Amino acid sequence: xxxxxxxxxxxxxxxxxxxxxxxxxxxxxxxxxxxxxxxxxxxxxxxxxxxxxxxxxxxxxxxxxxxxxxxxxxxxxxxxxxxxxxxxxxxxxxxxxxxxxxxxxxxxxxxxxxxxxxxxxxxxxxxxxxxxxxxxxxxxxxxxxxxxxxxxxxxxxxxxxxxxxxxxxxxxxxxxxxxxxxxxxxxxxxxxxxxxxxxxxxxxxxxxxxxxxxxxxxxxxxxxxxxxxxxxxxxxxxxxxxxxxxxxxxxxxxxxxxxxxxxxxxxxxxxxxxxxxxxxxxxxxxxxxxxxxxxxxxxx
Ligand code: 3HC
Numbered sequence: 001x002x003x004x005x006x007x008x009x010x011x012x013x014x015x016x017x018x019x020x021x022x023x024x025x026x027x028x029x030x031x032x033x034x035x036x037x038x039x040x041x042x043x044x045x046x047x048x049x050x051x052x053x054x055x056x057x058x059x060x061x062x063x064x065x066x067x068x069x070x071x072x073x074x075x076x077x078x079x080x081x082x083x084x085x086x087x088x089x090x091x092x093x094x095x096x097x098x099x100x101x102x103x104x105x106x107x108x109x110x111x112x113x114x115x116x117x118x119x120x121x122x123x124x125x126x127x128x129x130x131x132x133x134x135x136x137x138x139x140x141x142x143x144x145x146x147x148x149x150x151x152x153x154x155x156x157x158x159x160x161x162x163x164x165x166x167x168x169x170x171x172x173x174x175x176x177x178x179x180x181x182x183x184x185x186x187x188x189x190x191x192x193x194x195x196x197x198x199x200x201x202x203x204x205x206x207x208x209x210x211x212x213x214x215x216x217x218x219x220x221x222x223x224x225x226x227x228x229x230x231x232x233x234x235x236x237x238x239x240x241x242x243x244x245x246x247x248x249x250x251x252x253x254x255x256x257x258x259x260x261x262x263x264x265x266x267x268x269x270x271x272x273x274x275x276x277x278x279x280x281x282x283x284x285x286x287x288x289x290x291x292x293x294x295x296x297x298x299x300x
Contacts, residue, residue, distance in 0.1 A: 004192035005176065005190070005192060010174045014182055015094075016040050017096075018044070018097070021044075023045075023050070026043060026101040027054040029157060030054065031061050032157055037185055040084070041083050042083075042095070044086055044091065104252045106138065110141065113139070123147065126139075132198035132253045134197070145170035150165065151166075151182075155244055162201065164193045165193070166195050176192075209242060212226070214266060240283070246281075247271060247281055251271050274296055277293075279292065
């Protein structure tokens with residue numbers, strides 16, 4: 001049993017999963033839940049185009065697994081059939097586990113949970129994949145705050161084993177035990193973390209990324225800062241990681257941490273400008289530094 005996890009016998013069975021959102025994180029989650037739990041997974045989003053994109057991602061990833069020989073044709077067809085999209089959250093009515101992966105805004109997430117709470121059973125777990133927001137605050141005001149838990153995955157979801165499970169102030173043992181049981185079925189290494197700004201892992205990563213970005217803000221060429229640690233055996237360079245996570249998400253986490261611990265987490269105006277410019281990161285096609293991104297960091 002992972003450290004701090006409640007008695008596994010308290011865990012409830014999960015026979016259907018709902019996912020709020022159909023973006024890249026949500027669709028990665030859809031594939032993982034369908035593959036490992038082998039239960040129906042329904043995605044919801046604001047419009048058909050987003051839903052189609054999310055379900056399309058799952059189908060494409062299933063085809064890749066088939067091509068690599070990781071699953072057979074029957075399994076591929078079954079997986080595709082398990083993941084569906086619906087514009088109506090009423091599709092969650094018989095779900096036992098709903099996870100939200102929508103925009104990182106506390107008010108938006110609270111609204112989503114309030115809406116879902118009206119549709120699901122009293123014991124359905126409401127999980128949030130938030131990167132940095134308070135699980136306790138997200139649950140506040142709900143009829144059943146005890147069913148809310150943080151379930152924080154890392155990109156790429158299919159590959160990275162880590163899963164932070166966050167206990168909010170109101171989270172009860174049955175919810176937490178269900179979260180750990182689901183995490184184990186997803187084959188993730190679950191760690192129980194405190195409901196603190198950005199939990200544990202993003203706190204460390206943001207400090208690390210913040211220093212690399214600060215070096216560039218202070219005049220170190222991007223390539224030099226990005227490759228300075230090559231010899232340490234990190235799986236990818238800091239700016240490649242920024243690109244994987246997305247500058248907007250990284251900035252959001254940095255802002256949450258800056259608000260909580262202003263002395264320890266500085267904000268980079270250049271990172272904010274990169275987000276404003278809509279850049280996917282500092283790299284353009286073929287992993288060449290994007291000239292506009294370089295100009296932003298050189299004060300141009
Ligand atoms: N989606 C699905 N699968 C992916 C993938 C993706 N985006 N990227 C890589 N993979 C798979 C590949 O298909 C390959 O699978 P296979 O073994 O079945 O063929 C496997 O991962 C290894 O890929 P590669 O050989 O191409 O590349 P690497 O060995 O260099 O690994 C990596 C790529 C796993 C991304 C590795 O570089 C890594 O671990 N990087 C660090 C990532 C990290 O730190 N993520 C945390 C970000 S913070 C976060 O997400 C929190 C949020 O709140 C901000």
